[in-house]
Amino acid sequence: MSSKSLDMxxxxxxxxxxxxxxxRPTLEKWGYGSVFKKRNGDKxxxxxxxxxxxxxxxxxIRTVDYHTNAFVDRDNIGIVALLDLKQGKSRxxxxxxxxxxxxxEAESMIRRAHSEDTPFVLCGDMNALPQSxxxxxLINESVDVSTMPETYMSGQxxxxxxxxxxxxxxDTFCKAFQPTLEENKNGDDQGPETGQETENGKISPVISQPFALKSTYPIPGSRRGPSRTGHDEYWTTFHLMAKQVCDYIFYGYLRTSSLAKTSTYHGEQVRLEAVSNSRLPCSELSKSCKGLPALDFGSDHLSLVTKFRFVKEAAKQRKKAARTIE
Known part of the structure; x- marks a missing residue:
């Protein structure tokens, strides 16, 4: 961080x-503003x-207290696109x-700003494996939670x-999210959402989310994974000789179907593009230690860094003007 090379x-x-x-005092001297949200309880x-x-x-800037929802019994919290998820693989x-x-909450912020073309970045330790x-x-926008036991959902x-x-x-999930589920019912027909009754009168087990997201780093095991796109295989955490990917940077926008409801599009769009990612020192650490943290590496996770570029594109001319941010 002392290099002061990143914007966020x-x-x-x-x-x-x-x-x-x-x-806070150190980064304020370097010209950074900040927000901190402590976990609830005695953490x-x-x-x-x-x-x-x-x-x-x-x-x-808004913070999210997960414990205010009746379904979530954890002290975890979130800030804008920064989240801290429960580690237990059974949850x-x-x-x-x-x-x-x-x-x-992110969707609500975007809609209050009347700018549905606003890009969204989500990053954090999800405590979930790539194919979970x-x-x-996040990537497919919805999942059917009835297809596997809860203990297998994180892939751990x-x-x-x-x-x-x-x-x-x-059923308990639906009761906890009832206000927002009711709002979704009044929108466009996008198929049975969580909390809606299907044709046979049962509650739909499909849970959806409003964003179309993709990972800045290639997802291992996918069609665009490291082995298929010429990238080096990588991991983000290393415990007891087990090397896993559980940290991610996602980016994208509200889904087109959501944009169509209250779109403010006037013939010109600003799109966020992922330009490059930092190289992770996986090979070097694999040779020098048997797990993280290590004597010369104080964290048990690697830091992910992505360089983004804002591109303003006219609808007809398709002329691009770019601005880079890291």
Missing amino acids: YCLQELDETDYHDTF TDGCAFFYRQSTVEVIE GMIKLAQLRMLLE MIVKY EKGKIPRGCFHNSI
């Missing part, structure tokens, strides 16, 4: 004392978001509920996934 930093598990005594750590004030203009529905709350239902929920449970139809507390 998203930190998790940052101790509140360290934020106030060290990080002393939280999430922090730092932004270079000469580059980033903050319109609104798949809790993770989906936390993501839904965060994405709904949690990650597919070993063994073959049982086949069958699983309830997974969907």
